[in-house]
Amino acid sequence: xxxxxxxxxxxxxxxxxxxxxxxxxxxxxxxxxxxxxxxxxxxxxxxxxxxxxxxxxxxxxxxxxxxxxxxxxxxxxxxxxxxxxxxxxxxxxxxxxxxxxxxxxxxxxxxxxxxxxxxxxxxxxxxxxxxxxxxxxxxxxxxxxxxxxxxxxxxxxxxxxxxxxxxxxxxxxxxxxxxxxxxxxxxxxxxxxxxxxxxxxxxxxxxxxxxxxxxxxxxxxxxxxxxxxxxxxxxxxxxxxxxxxxxxxxxxxxxxxxxxxxxxxxxxxxxxxxxxxxxxxxxxxxxxxxxxxxxxxxxxxxxxxxxxxxxxxxxxxxxxxxxxxxxxxxxxxxxxxxxxxxxxxxxxxxxxxxxxxxxxxxxxxxxxxxxxxxxxxxxxxxxxxxxxxxx
Numbered sequence: 136x137x138x139x140x141x142x143x144x145x146x147x148x149x150x151x152x153x154x155x156x157x158x159x160x161x162x163x164x165x166x167x168x169x170x171x172x173x174x175x176x177x178x179x180x181x182x183x184x185x186x187x188x189x190x191x192x193x194x195x196x197x198x199x200x201x202x203x204x205x206x207x208x209x210x211x212x213x214x215x216x217x218x219x220x221x222x223x224x225x226x227x228x229x230x231x232x233x234x235x236x237x238x239x240x241x242x243x244x245x246x247x248x249x250x251x252x253x254x255x256x257x258x259x260x261x262x263x264x265x266x267x268x269x270x271x272x273x274x275x276x277x278x279x280x281x282x283x284x285x286x287x288x289x290x291x292x293x294x295x296x297x298x299x300x301x302x303x304x305x306x307x308x309x310x311x312x313x314x315x316x317x318x319x320x321x322x323x324x325x326x327x328x329x330x331x332x333x334x335x336x337x338x339x340x341x342x343x344x345x346x347x348x349x350x351x352x353x354x355x356x357x358x359x360x361x362x363x364x365x366x367x368x369x370x371x372x373x374x375x376x377x378x379x380x381x382x383x384x385x386x387x388x389x390x391x392x393x394x395x396x397x398x399x400x401x402x403x404x405x406x407x408x409x410x411x412x413x414x415x416x417x418x419x420x421x422x423x424x425x426x427x428x429x430x431x432x433x434x435x436x437x438x439x440x441x442x443x444x445x446x447x448x449x450x451x452x453x454x455x456x457x458x459x460x461x462x463x464x465x466x467x468x469x470x471x472x473x474x475x476x477x478x479x480x481x482x483x484x485x486x487x488x489x490x491x492x493x494x495x496x497x498x499x500x501x502x503x504x505x506x507x508x509x510x511x512x513x514x515x516x517x518x519x520x521x522x523x524x525x526x
Contacts, residue, residue, distance in 0.1 A: 172206055172445065173206075173442075173445050173446070174206045174208075174209050174264065175206075175208075176245075176371050176372060177209060177245050177264060177267060177268070177371055178244075178245030178246055178247040178249075178267055178369065178370065178371050178442070179245065179247060179252075179262075179263040179264045179266070179267065179438050179441075179442070180263075180438070180441045180442055180445050181263050181264065181438070181441060182261040182263040182264040182265055183261055183262065183263045183434060183437065183438060184261060185255065185256035185258075185259065185260055185261050185262060185265075185434070186253075186256050186433065186434065187256050187257065187259065188256075188259060209264060209268050210268070211243055211267075211268050211269075211270060211305075211306075212268065212269055212270070213270050213271075213272055213306060213309075214269070214270070214271050214272070215271070215272060215273075215274065216239075216240055216271035216272060216273045217275070218273055218275075218279070219279070220279065220283065221236055221273065221275075221276050221279040221280050221283060222234050222235070222236060222280070222283050222294065223235050223236065223237065227471065228471050228472070229471045229472050229474070229475065230298075231506070232292075232293060232294075232295040232298070232328065233292060234292060234293075234294050234295070235294060235295040235296065235298045235299070236276065236280065236294055236295075236296050236302075236316060237273075237296075237298070237299045237300055237302070238272065238273050238276050238296075238302050238307070238312040238313055238316060239270055239271065239272055239273065239300050239301075239302070239304060239306055239307075239312075240254065240255070240258070240270070240271035240273075240300065241255060241265075241266050241267065241268075241269055241270040241271055241300065242266065242267060242270070242300040242301050242304050243267055243268070243270055243304050243305045243306060243372050244267070244301055244304050244305075244332065244333075244370055244371075244372050244373040245267035245370065245371045245372050245373075246332075246369060246370045246373065247368075247369055247370075247438065247439055247442045248369065248399055248401065248429055248430075248431075248435070248439055249266070249300075249435070250430045250431075250432055250435060251266075251299045251300055252266045252434060252435050252438065253432060253433040253434050253435065254299070255269070256433075256434065258271070262433070262434040262435065262438065263434075263438055267372075270304075270306050272306055272310050272312060273312060274310060274312060276312050276315065276316055277312070277315030277316055277318065277319045280316060280319045280320070281319050281322075281323075284319070284323050284325060291325060291326070291510045291513035292326075292510060293326040293327060293328055293506075293508045293510070294320065294325065294326070294327050294328075295327075295328045295329075295330070296313070296316070296327060296328070296329045296330070297329050297330035297331050298330060301331050301332060301333055301373075302316075302329065302331060303331045303333035303335040303336050304333065304372075305372060307333075307335055308335065313339070314338070314339060314342075317339055317342045317343070317346075318342065320346070320351075321342055321345065321346055321351070322514075323513060323514050324349065324351065324512040324513050324514050325351070325513055326346075326350070326351045326352070326508030326509060326510055326513075327346070327351065327352055327508075328352075328353050328354070328355070328506065328508070329343075329352070329353075329354045329355070330354075330355045330356075330357060330396060331354070331355075331356065331357065332356065332357040332358070332359075332370065332373045332374060332379055333373065333374050333379075333382075334374040334378040334379060334381065334382040335374075336354065336356075336382055336386070337382050337385050337386075340385060340386060340389050340391070343386065343389070343391045344389040344390055344391055347389075347390050347391040347392060348390065349509065349512060350507075350508055350509040351508060351509060351512070352391060352392075352508070353391070353392040353393075353394070353506050353508060354386055354391055354392070354393050354394070355393070355394040355395065355396045355423075355425065356379050356380075356382060356383045356386075356393065356394075356395055356396070356416075356421075357379070357395075357396040357398060358376055358379050358380065358395055358396070358397060358412050358415075358416060359397065359398065359399065359405055359412075360376060360405045360408055360412075361376045361408055361411055361412060361415065362376075362405075362408070363375055363376060363377075365404075365405065368446045369405075380415055380416065380419045381419075383395065383416060383419040383420065383421055384419040384420050386420075387419065387420025387421065387422075388420065392422055392423075392506075393420060393421050393422060393423075394416075394421055394422060394423035394424055394425065395412065395413065395416035395421045395423075395424050395425075396424075396425050396426070396427075397409055397412045397413065397424065397425070397426040397489075398425065398426050398427040399426075399427050399428060399429040399430065400426055400427070400428055400429065400485055401429045401454065401458075402429070402453075402454055402457030402458055402461070402481060403450055403453045403454045403457055404447065404450060404454055406485065409426065409485070409488055409489060409492065410488065410492045413489075413492045413493065413496055413498060414492075414496060416498075417496040417497070417498055421498065422498065422499075422500075422501065423498060423499050423501075423506070424489075424493055424496075424498040424499055426485070426489050427475040427476065428461060428475060428476055428477040428482060428485065429458055430467060430474060430475065431458065431466045431467045432467050432469065435467075436466040436467060440455060443455070457481050460479055460480075460481055461477030461478060461479050461481050461482045462477055462478075463478065463479075
């Protein structure tokens with residue numbers, strides 16, 4: 136069998152099976168109204184209509200016993216994202232980077248709390264089950280990145296990966312787009328930061344270690360819980376907590392500056408594990424740590440509440456009471472500086488716990504050094520052949 140490049144593999148898979156947005160009118164086994172049931176291996180319970188769709192889907196019992204049947208198997212379908220640019224810019228005052236790359240739209244990890252879910256609404260799809268089963272890959276990302284970095288006007292600053300959807304989600308095993316992006320960045324000596332909850336990052340330790348030696352790479356592993364049962368319910372297709380810690384240890388051993396993101400902290404659900412998560416990460420070699428409070432923008436709030444009633448009904452009321460207490464009485468407060476950490480007594484207590492644990496474990500002692508990457512090594516694009524050199 137001939138060996139295929141990552142781009143050829145993507146094209147081959149898309150030729151075999153593509154996804155046509157306009158033709159999809161399924162509800163993916165949405166149960167009767169008011170009583171949806173979880174799909175095995177999926178985070179969202181239902182496939183709620185996106186806010187831009189002209190019609191709203193609602194499940195109902197037609198009297199034929201469908202409500203008693205288990206939800207049908209939901210396959211993941213891949214499609215090509217033919218974007219023309221790959222670097223996304225932002226000017227948010229509470230985000231420590233101004234540019235990022237997302238090799239995929241949608242994320243098969245299926246994290247129920249994912250704040251990126253509402254982005255699928257822009258595609259005419261649901262932030263629910265569609266977000267984790269309709270994945271759009273960008274096979275041209277490495278070439279597009281090289282073209283953007285080669286522009287004379289480009290000014291180098293660290294590029295963040297994994298800020299929206301996970302660059303090492305299951306689709307990466309098929310397409311290898313992330314590997315191509317890292318190879319391009321290394322060729323240009325361009326710094327990068329990565330956040331992931333996938334052990335697949337171990338595949339690229341050779342590149343990341345080489346970049347780290349030149350102060351061009353830093354990685355954070357997201358660990359939300361040490362409870363495998365809870366992790367499987369919240370993040371059904373992500374690596375187990377133990378595998379994430381193993382990946383963290385492998386990166387640290389290879390000399391890659393590594394941190395842990397205890398994010399999100401969910402009141403009365405996983406918040407009691409904060410110190411234990413930090414302790415395990417420090418033991419694995421993490422140098423830094425961070426955390427965020429649960430964020431529930433737009434369609435994420437009803438999806439998360441639905442998930443709570445399906446997986447933790449006895450805690451649902453208490454969880455949401457503390458969430459609202461920390462967001463000014465609302466499910467979500469989008470104010471800069473507050474949206475990620477919350478406010479009020481509970482949020483303040485969480486902050487003190489985090490800082491106390493970091494001090495005890497000697498995490499973040501050199502946080503500035505961990506994330507301060509070298510932009511001076513960036514290789515400017517070669518001069519045009521039409522321009523003659525003086526020497």
